[in-house]
Amino acid sequence: MKDESSERKRGRKVYYGKDVDATLYDVWDAANRPCGELLHLMISEYVNASKQVGRWKHSLKATKQLLQMSEGTIKIKTKIFRQKYGIFHGKSTTKPSSLKSIIPVFKGPWKNLPPGNGQLDTVAHCGNSVSGDFTYTVSFIDASTYWGVRKAQWNKGQMATKENLVIIKKQLPFDWLMAHPDTGSEFINWIAKEWCDENGIYLTRSEPGKKNDNMYVEERNGHVVRKYLGWQRLDAGSGIIPLINRYYEKLDSYLNHFQAVRRTLIKEKIGSKYKRTFEKVAKTPYQRVLEHSNISQEIKDELKKEHESLNPLLLKDGLDILREKIFKYQKMCNHGT
Numbered sequence: 001m002k003d004e005s006s007e008r009k010r011g012r013k014v015y016y017g018k019d020v021d022a023t024l025y026d027v028w029d030a031a032n033r034p035c036g037e038l039l040h041l042m043i044s045e046y047v048n049a050s051k052q053v054g055r056w057k058h059s060l061k062a063t064k065q066l067l068q069m070s071e072g073t074i075k076i077k078t079k080i081f082r083q084k085y086g087i088f089h090g091k092s093t094t095k096p097s098s099l100k101s102i103i104p105v106f107k108g109p110w111k112n113l114p115p116g117n118g119q120l121d122t123v124a125h126c127g128n129s130v131s132g133d134f135t136y137t138v139s140f141i142d143a144s145t146y147w148g149v150r151k152a153q154w155n156k157g158q159m160a161t162k163e164n165l166v167i168i169k170k171q172l173p174f175d176w177l178m179a180h181p182d183t184g185s186e187f188i189n190w191i192a193k194e195w196c197d198e199n200g201i202y203l204t205r206s207e208p209g210k211k212n213d214n215m216y217v218e219e220r221n222g223h224v225v226r227k228y229l230g231w232q233r234l235d236a237g238s239g240i241i242p243l244i245n246r247y248y249e250k251l252d253s254y255l256n257h258f259q260a261v262r263r264t265l266i267k268e269k270i271g272s273k274y275k276r277t278f279e280k281v282a283k284t285p286y287q288r289v290l291e292h293s294n295i296s297q298e299i300k301d302e303l304k305k306e307h308e309s310l311n312p313l314l315l316k317d318g319l320d321i322l323r324e325k326i327f328k329y330q331k332m333c334n335h336g337t
Contacts (some may be wrong), residue, residue: 016065021077023058023066026050028078030313032227034259035082036075038282041260043067043074049313103188106180106204110143110216114294116177118142119217122156122186123225127233135234135244136186137225138164140172140179141217145288146261147173148220149252152244154237161186162195169199171252173289173299178202182214215264219276224255228323236333243329247322250315256285258312 027046028039044067050056056063110117118140125135136156140149149171151164169176179201181187188205196203206214228251234240260282283291286307290300 016069016073016077017062019059019062020065020069023047023062024069024074024077025081026058027066028081030316031259032254032316033082034078036078037071037262038260039078040069040071040074041282042258043069045258046312049311052311053313055313103193103203103205105207106178107207113144114177115142115144115147115174115289115292116172117144118176118179119214120179120181120187121214121217121221122161122184123221124156125229125232125234127231129233133235133237135240137229137244137248138168138186139217139221139225140168141220142172142174142285143216145285145292146216146220146263147256147285147289148224150225150248152241152248154241156184156186158186158189158191162191165192165195169201173303174295176201178204180204180206180214182206183208219264224251228319229326232327232330234326234330236330240326240329240333243322243326247319247326250318250322253306253310254312254315254319257307257310258284258286258315260284 024043027043027050028034030046030050031039031042034042047056047063047067058066121139123137123139124130125137127134133155136153138151138153138161142148149168151167153160153164165179176199179187179196180203183205186192187203193203195201229244229247234244261284262278262280262282264276264278286303289295289303
């Protein structure tokens, strides 16, 4: 006859049941599926935002356990969530320009520069082929606060890029001091150089082949542009650009106000791979702006008003709707309807 104790389930008692996993999944999904380290810092705000719009249906006990969950546990559980999803990679399109001899190389350090010193890059929505016409995204990331602005354009023309630089300057909450792209011809040209000079923006460039020189914007290309719009080819014509820019307008508000980011401190190449060292405490760009002594109180007060008018869940709803419209428009053009 077997002893009852031998039939008991071995191992630690389960503290977080399926009801708590469900709460974590809902927050993780609402926050657009970040890593556990970043999600840990955002849980309380997303729970409160869900309650504000009447979407929090979980019990008090499960909610309390969620709010008490450690970062290590969240990392383990979100890793399980993330294993269900993969990423398709396409091609890159950056080429050097002869004008690079005129624009100085800037290698840093970036750490102590004031807000307004940012990095630029373009992302090609070309799928598997760089032939023909397609959409590009121009992305700006401020190195000090991680405040980001993204704009779509049709092809990689110099005038289209300049027009987006004008818009980025207007949308930044602080003065633009330095623009630092790679050696792509969309930035390293006389049109961009003269515009930067006229507006008091110091135009520099990264050293070819040195990813460290432009690491902030390049890592956000993957974490933001590819994550939210993917690697699909967007070649439906210039008519798709206003739709994508409406999407980016909401996305920038969502990311700048509600998505925590850990600053990359070191990026070094070891063999064929890159190793990144991150800061320990993640913060949203909005929090970094409020905490920065170089930004005026007037700017901070304006951002506080904007922040209070936003809800991350409603922003994400709008993003989901617009994203569906973008790919529906693309599909219709592919089928000639």
